Amino acid sequence: MTRSLNATAYIALWLLLIASATIAVTFGPADITPTEVWTTILHHLGLVPESPVSRLRDAIVWDLRMPRVIAAMGVGAGLALAGAVMQALTRNPLADPYLLGLSSGAALGAVTLVVMGFALLVPVGAFVGSLAALGLALLIAQLLGGATPVRAILAGISISALASAMTSFIIFWSATGDSYREILSWLMGSLSGSGWVDAGLVAASLLVCAPVMLISARGLDAFAFGEKSAASLGVDVGRLRWTLLGASALLTGVMVAIGGAIGFVGLVVPHAVRLAVGSRHGKLLPLSMLVGAIFMLWADTMARTLFDPRELPVGIVTALVGAPAFLLILMRFRRVT
Amino acid sequence: MEGLKVADITIRRGGRSIVDGAQFSAPAGKVTGLVGPNGAGKSTLISAIVGIERPEAGALTFEGADLVAMGRRERAGICAYVEQSASTEERLSVADVVALGRIPHVLAWLSGLGSDDEAVVAGALERVGMSGFATRQFNTLSGGEQQRVHIARALAQQPKLLVLDEPTSHLDIRAQLQVLHLLGDLAGAGGTVLLALHDLNLALRFCDWLVVLDAGQVVAEGRPPEVLREDLLARVYGVHARLIEGPSGPVIAYEGTV
Numbered sequence: 001m002t003r004s005l006n007a008t009a010y011i012a013l014w015l016l017l018i019a020s021a022t023i024a025v026t027f028g029p030a031d032i033t034p035t036e037v038w039t040t041i042l043h044h045l046g047l048v049p050e051s052p053v054s055r056l057r058d059a060i061v062w063d064l065r066m067p068r069v070i071a072a073m074g075v076g077a078g079l080a081l082a083g084a085v086m087q088a089l090t091r092n093p094l095a096d097p098y099l100l101g102l103s104s105g106a107a108l109g110a111v112t113l114v115v116m117g118f119a120l121l122v123p124v125g126a127f128v129g130s131l132a133a134l135g136l137a138l139l140i141a142q143l144l145g146g147a148t149p150v151r152a153i154l155a156g157i158s159i160s161a162l163a164s165a166m167t168s169f170i171i172f173w174s175a176t177g178d179s180y181r182e183i184l185s186w187l188m189g190s191l192s193g194s195g196w197v198d199a200g201l202v203a204a205s206l207l208v209c210a211p212v213m214l215i216s217a218r219g220l221d222a223f224a225f226g227e228k229s230a231a232s233l234g235v236d237v238g239r240l241r242w243t244l245l246g247a248s249a250l251l252t253g254v255m256v257a258i259g260g261a262i263g264f265v266g267l268v269v270p271h272a273v274r275l276a277v278g279s280r281h282g283k284l285l286p287l288s289m290l291v292g293a294i295f296m297l298w299a300d301t302m303a304r305t306l307f308d309p310r311e312l313p314v315g316i317v318t319a320l321v322g323a324p325a326f327l328l329i330l331m332r333f334r335r336v337t
Numbered sequence: 338m339e340g341l342k343v344a345d346i347t348i349r350r351g352g353r354s355i356v357d358g359a360q361f362s363a364p365a366g367k368v369t370g371l372v373g374p375n376g377a378g379k380s381t382l383i384s385a386i387v388g389i390e391r392p393e394a395g396a397l398t399f400e401g402a403d404l405v406a407m408g409r410r411e412r413a414g415i416c417a418y419v420e421q422s423a424s425t426e427e428r429l430s431v432a433d434v435v436a437l438g439r440i441p442h443v444l445a446w447l448s449g450l451g452s453d454d455e456a457v458v459a460g461a462l463e464r465v466g467m468s469g470f471a472t473r474q475f476n477t478l479s480g481g482e483q484q485r486v487h488i489a490r491a492l493a494q495q496p497k498l499l500v501l502d503e504p505t506s507h508l509d510i511r512a513q514l515q516v517l518h519l520l521g522d523l524a525g526a527g528g529t530v531l532l533a534l535h536d537l538n539l540a541l542r543f544c545d546w547l548v549v550l551d552a553g554q555v556v557a558e559g560r561p562p563e564v565l566r567e568d569l570l571a572r573v574y575g576v577h578a579r580l581i582e583g584p585s586g587p588v589i590a591y592e593g594t595v
Contacts, residue, residue, distance in 0.1 A: 093426055221433075222440050225423035231389045233494070234413030234441040279427035 006283070013290040020294055021073065024301040025065045028308065030057060037061055063195075068304075069297060071194040072314075074202030075259045076269075076296020077289040078209075082248040082255075083266030084273075084288045085213050088220040088281060089244055090149045096267040097252040100156035100245075103261040104163035105133020106253070107187055110260070111167050114183050115174045122186065123198075123257035130253040133159050149241075189262030189315030191300050198258045205254035209247040210289065216244055217281035224279065264318040265292055265299075268326045275329055295322070339400045340365035340529045341386070341498055346395035348381050355381045357553040358395070363498075363531040363546065365400070368517075368524045370544035370561070371533045374574055378553040379533040383502050386531070387418040399498055399529075413441035417491035419501040422480060431478070431486050432471040435461055438493025461492040465519060481512025488519060499523060501532040505539070517543040537565055537589050549573060562587050571595050 025037045036053050040061040043051035051058060082097035090099065098104075109129020110122045118125075133156075140155040141148070175183055185192070219240045222230040231237050255262075269292045270284065277283050296314075299321060303314040341363040348356040356378040363369035371379050384390040386397060388409065397404040404412055417438065438461065439454045450458070462468045465485040470478065475486060484504055491499055501520070505513040513536075521543060524530045534540045540547060540561055547564045549557040551573045557564045562580070570578045570589070577592040 088427075091426065218440055218443065221437060224425045224427045224429060224434070224437065225420070228384070228389050229418070229420060229423055229437075231409075232387045232413060232416075232418035233437060234408075234410035236409055274428055278433065279429050280433055 009277075009287070010290075013287070013294070017073070017290060017294050017297070020297050021069050024069050024072075024297055025061055027301050027305050028065070030060055032057060032061060041066070067196045067199040068191055068194045068300070070199040071202050071258060072191050072297045072300035073293040074199065074206055075191065075255045075262065076265055076292040076294070076299075078202065078206050078251045078255045078292075079262065079266040079296070080269035080273075080288040080292025081206075081210060081213060081285060082252045084270035084281070084285055085220065085244050085248050086266075087270055088223055089241055090153060091223060091226065092149075092153070093271070094267070096263075097248060097255070098261065098263075098266070100137045100152060100249070101133035101159040101163060102130040102249060102252050103256060104160040104167070105136075106130035106256040107261060108133075108163040108167045108170075110186055111170050111175075111183050114179050114186070115170055119179075119182060126186075126260070127253045127257040129163075130256050131249060133163055134249045134253075185313050186260040188313030189260040189318070190303070190311070190313045191259050192304075192311050194258065201254055202258055205251050209251040212247045213244060214285055216240060217285055220244075220281040220285075221279075260313075260315065262296075262315045262318055264315070264322045265296055268322050269295060272326060272329050340367070341369075341531060342396075342398045343382075343386070344396040344398070346382065346385060346392045346397065348378070348385055348390060349393050350381075355553055356385070356392075356550075359550065359553070359555050361548045361555050361558045363529055363548075365497075365529045366524055366527050367545035368520050368530045368532070368543060369546040369548060370540040371531060371548050371550060372535070372537060372540055373550035377550040379550055380502055382550065383418075383500055383531075383533055387416055387500050388412050389418075410441045413494060415496055416498040416500060417494040417496035419484070419487045419491050419499070419504050421503045422484065422507045423487060424483075425475065429475050430471065431462070431467065431473050431475055432458055434475050434486055435471075435489045435493050438490040441494060457493050457495065458489075461489040462486075464492055464523075465489045466515075479512070481508045481515060484508060484512065484516055485519070488516070492523075496528070498529045498531070501530070503533050503535060506535060513539065537570075541565060541587055541589065542585070565589065 022034050022037050026032045026034055036057060039048060039051055040053050040058050042048040044062055079097050086095040086097055086099050087093060106126035106129045109125035113119070113121050113125035137156040137159045138152060141151040144151050144155070171180065171183055219235050222233045222235045227237050270288045273284055273288045273291055277287060299317040300314045303312040303317045306312060343359055343361050346356055346359045347354055359382055373379055381390065385392045388404070392405065399415060404416065435458045436450055436454065439450060439457065443450070443454065462471055465488050467482065467485050467489060470482065475483065478486065505516050508516065517539060520530050520532065524545070544561050547559065547561040548555055549564060549569065556573060557569055565580065567578060567580060570576055575595045577595060579590050579592060580587050581590050
């Protein structure tokens, strides 16, 4: 019975995701209908040779909104997945994908490029910055006498603080007008202007990293009672930890490069899913991806349309909507937490 | 009768030997107790036996098979480990926790359990008398119940050797007796049980074989009443004690420190 219930939940979430994506594309000026959305998609896939949709409306759907919707879903799925994995690996419920200094490193890289006038290269700067911060944190942990999770977290915190201070310094010293707004929007997280290249990068990083994490689900389960217990169950603790840490860092690095430091999704979505279905990672990881994708899709759609024509940074929406939603979930499950 | 053989095991940490040439055996079908004062090296030795730590020198064999040279999984299929009191923040049901014991037996990329695995999990819960708890959240159980679930998890590994590190330390006396009776039953069914233990009276009562570790070295091995002599208690533990005959075997009455 539970198995068919599981299947139903998966199907329901997939349908919700597809429906949400379709509706999200129709949101905004131009009154596009769901039929037009699907006609356009099928047309571009070569399945409908003659599209009745006008050139302009086709471009709005295919060039403007579709890549952004796909990027939003991918970023949500990736951050939720990386968060769930980091929480399990460090046995720390407060862990999120940015735990080891990734977001602060990315911010420093991005901000440096913005004030130098290379705004177009921001994703590259963010990606390099995030992995540099992670590498530095792990190097310090190693120099402290072996990179245990606790040492890595502590080193990550110090690198994070350092990078944040340098970012603040750069903003304070040299940011003016436009670049200031650009930096602020990036720091709060935004998918504004995402094109097919961004959507493709997000999808590719998920295709590479997610399978590595999903097949390690049983190994992550073994961490429930700590490393010793995992080792006694025949898990190669060191190898599993570094493989998964590498995969989450790569995934998070790409997400941060595309969407900026979007908070909350990676921390809260895994917790919400865990409250609903428990901690078995075979369920937790794929469901977190689905819920993260749906959550992020709606957060970004709200960010884009709520105060149209002005856009909100999506990080504000994820926190504004996510925090109360999470409190509601906590209250709903208060007897079992 | 072969069981576990520990030969000349030495474990060093930071240049200091924690275990120094330890040598003893834990016979099959028996409960073997590993006792010794705090810091004697019991936990470290146990870590090496279950494969968490690599010994610097020496040999570990179980029924002739070399445990040290064995692959992680193969070893986890032979030898299961229960900690002092392992807790978790994760939301897992009792059945989920017991199912962790199937990890060495299932392929990593399959996250589900087969019906065989489910039968093993159910059987393990039954053997520890926790069948009615399968769907309960692990975190809501008492310490004694949690420890029995951990033992069920170890049994789900279908081990031939069960190694426990002070499994009764945080339990009330009733739960301690339940756990020790359970271990006796498991040994009676042919399993080899090795456990580190603090309470010497419980060791006298429940262990078939006893190994005394002091400062990383095995200083005595044998049947419990023959091992726990008054002179050994004074030398190893620094206490004055007398072995008196109780209604169900000998009992240690402590008189004071040396």
